[in-house]
Amino acid sequence: MCGINGIYSYGAMAAPVDEDELLRTRDSMTARGPDGCGHWLTNDRRVGFAHRRLAIIDLTEGGAQPMHSASGRFVITFNGEIYNFATLRTELEGKGHAFASDSDTEVLLQLYEAMGPAMVTRLVGMFAFAIWDRREEVLFLARDPYGIKPLYYADDGGTFRFASQVKSLIAGGGVAADPDPAALVGFHLLGSVPEPLTIARAVKALPAGSWLTVKHGGASEPTPYHSIAAVFAEGENAYTQQQSPRDRRQAYQEALLDSVRRHLVADVPVGAFLSSGIDSSALVGLMRDAGQSEIETVTLSFAEYQGTPADEAPLAEQVARTYGTRHTTRVVTKAEFEADLPAIIAAMDQPSIDGINTWFVSKAARERGLKVAISGVGGDELMGGYPSFRDVPRWVRYFSAPAAIPFLGSTIRRGMMAVGPERFGISPKAAGLIEFGGKVPGAWFVRRGLRMPWDLPELLDPDIVTEGLDRLRLFERLREVLDPRPASTFSQIAVLESAMYMRNQLLRDTDWAGMAHSLEIRTPLADSQLLASAAALGPPPAGEMPKAELAFAPSTPLPDAVISRSKTGFAVPVGSWIRNAGDGAKALPMAGMRDWARHVQGAWTRGLETSQVRTR
Incomplete structure (x- = not known):
């Protein structure tokens, strides 16, 4: 488990890799890897990798990174663990590959040399890594099927940067911290930023279960190899x-x-x-x-x-x-x-x-x-x-008929909101059920969501809300997640x-x-x-x-x-701590969650702006 980062100046007019930026990015992730660090640049300074190490498998210097293949053709910086590395190593040894260490990192290098990008389908574990091919001058990045390990990148049209953390890319000084309206909207609707969006407009997440390459002409679109x-x-x-x-x-x-x-x-x-x-x-x-x-x-x-x-x-x-x-x-x-x-x-x-x-x-x-x-x-x-497995199917049964009538749900919802559902002891989310509850994605959103779209003008500038909702494409995004759609509602x-x-x-x-x-x-x-x-x-x-x-x-x-x-979750009394009220007997209530969300966004944004000022 580690922190990784790198820079590839692929554009003909792009400046060479700034070694100081590479190290600033790396060392902002010191907690991810306190056991060691390293970095490497090509002779022409067009490519640079860096690494912070938390030693878990092969505690010797043989597991240090960035790591070079025996042939010298490939270099890797890797975050994560490959649980089936011993099996893969035995297979590769049977095909004539020799190993200089006991690390899973070296297995990744040799497997890529043997299979190319198809190697990701053989991996069992949590991982995010980058491999540089010196001969073909291609950068390859990949991320595990569930997305347990993060991998973020920024591409300005001439320089490609990647790292394990959004904040670290910004701390390097080469990536702007301007917030993404779609990410802000997603956070206030769902309580987190949905990938591939990140809170920084210039940064994207490599989607879980996908890989991409960067060549002299630029970065490819991510190629999915796994779908839940x-x-x-x-x-x-x-x-x-x-x-x-x-x-x-x-x-x-x-x-x-x-x-x-x-x-x-x-x-x-x-x-x-x-x-x-x-x-x-x-x-x-x-x-x-x-x-x-x-x-x-x-x-x-x-x-x-x-x-x-x-x-x-x-x-x-x-x-x-x-x-x-x-x-x-x-x-x-x-x-x-x-x-x-x-x-x-x-x-x-x-x-x-x-x-x-x-x-x-x-x-x-x-x-x-x-x-x-x-x-x-x-x-x-x-x-x-989760309660969603019980509630969503029931809601879909109740609301599927109204949902089939164009504009009925939105009309009823606007009427309810004009009157104020709280006056009748009804949750504000009830209006969301009327409009969205007739289909699984919409019902799931109402069950899981922190707020409804019409709540956002109370929190964000109207222009941010308009642009954010347009680019977030929430329900289209949920349908894409479900493609190919399983038949059962449970699935x-x-x-x-x-x-x-x-x-x-x-x-x-x-x-x-x-x-x-x-x-x-x-x-x-x-x-x-x-x-x-x-x-x-x-x-x-x-x-x-x-x-x-x-x-x-x-x-x-x-x-x-x-x-x-009864299920309670692994609760923390943040609601009562933040609001300085309540008896603390329940996990964070919805009102507390919303207060916490406002606090987090404000404090996080101020901290990011301060960090960017310090690194520039």
């Missing part, structure tokens, strides 16, 4: 209902255990975040089943939650005793939150309404000496754990939750909050091989408890109290 929607659609074609519930559960158990085994590959200890929920608890049990004898687990506790159902600590401690882990309950106070808030905003690479929990649990894990921790992110998206919701909410918010927050503490966070439930296995097994049987496949996967059963516990 396609995996679900293909899984539905393979799915057979003749399989017994027992066989289905056993197949799921094997797939889950295989994923956990993959995610334990490391040359340092691997710990785990432990809440009182099914996801993290089952993963700890599966870590034990996979053969890990010593497990360090960490749970957060808040004074505001003690004695309430939101308190994770008592049940988490019971799970820790069940699986014999070395457990730490880390208490976080309002005073610590206030003290850490400037650092949280500074580390937040793009505005987000979430990530505070991951910041503090990562901080606690690093205090315990961990460099790697397992997280339960991905279980709800894969196995139908469609799973795709939207995975490719929109999890990718743009949970995984992005996992990256910046973990990396701020030099902690690699691994997500066995967001794994491309597990996804394919789960999609082929079909949706959960009707009437089955959500995430039963995960709950009953460990050989040592979870405590009954964990299985029967």
Whole structure:
């Protein structure tokens, strides 16, 4: 796990690579890689790579980067982990390739030399990397299927820059910080910025599951090689209902255990975040089943939650005793939150309404000496754990008929908003259901969204709202995410939750909050091989408890109290802290989320402007 960046001056009139900019960009990511750093430039200074290292696999200097192939033709800078690198290495050795290190980085180099861009389809892991081909003078960039590892780029028509963080590209001094209206609108609608947009107009995200090349003529369009929607659609074609519930559960158990085994590959200890929920608890049990004898687990506790159902600590401690882990309950106070808030905003690479929990649990894990921790992110998206899996199908049934009548929904919505739904005790989102609830993408947006489009003029300049909505193309974007569209409503919701909410918010927050503490966070439930296995097994049987496949996967059963516990999420009392009101008994309420969103945007923007002034 690392921080990577580079510059390619591909245009005939472009200035050579500015080594100082390359290093400024790199060193703004020091927390991502405190174990070492390096950089490299071509003799003509048209290409430069840089790297910050967090050593997880092959702790020796043999794993240092940027790394050169034995032939000298290829150079790589790589962020992430390739879990099947040992298998790939054995295959390559069988074809005559020789290796000088024990790192997965060298396997990437040799695999690219053997297969070219097609090599990405062989990779299992989380990754973002760039490879320079000296002979062909081609830059190749790729990102993992789920988008666990970030990769951003800016192209001004002559110089191509890339990095692991948006803020780092700007900190280099060669990329403008001007905000993108579409990103601002997306953030206030969804609570995060949907890729490939970023908060900076000049910067784009390389989409998850895609690669691109840069040659003398410029950058290609990203080429997708993986689609969550396609995996679900293909899984539905393979799915057979003749399989017994027992066989289905056993197949799921094997797939889950295989994923956990993959995610334990490391040359340092691997710990785990432990809440009182099914996801993290089952993963700890599966870590034990996979053969890990010593497990360090960490749970957060808040004074505001003690004695309430939101308190994770008592049940988490019971799970820790069940699986014999070395457990730490880390208490976080309002005073610590206030003290850490400037650092949280500074580390937040793009505005987000979430990530505070991951910041503090990562901080606690690093205090315990961990460099790697397992997280339960991905279980709800894969196995139908969110309320959206229940609410969206019902809403579509109720509102599909009105939605079929042109302009009826928007007319009713405008009437409701003119009167004010709050006067009748109706949620303002009810107007959104009338207009959007007749189809899965619209109903999902209403369920997941932070605000509705007509709320935006209260927050942003009208010109920003108009341009932002036009360029965001929200519902077209949601339809694109669902292409090719799976047949079942369950699969469609799973795709939207995975490719929109999890990718743009949970995984992005996992990256910046973990990396701020030099902690690699691994997500066995967001794994491309597990996804394919789960999609082929079909949706959960009707009437089955959500995430039963995960709950009953460990050989040592979870405590009954964990299985029967109502879902609360890994909550943090930011709502009460920000508003200085409320009893703290609930996870961040909608009003608190909106207050937090305003605070984040303002603080983040001011911090970015200050950072850009300092680097220029």
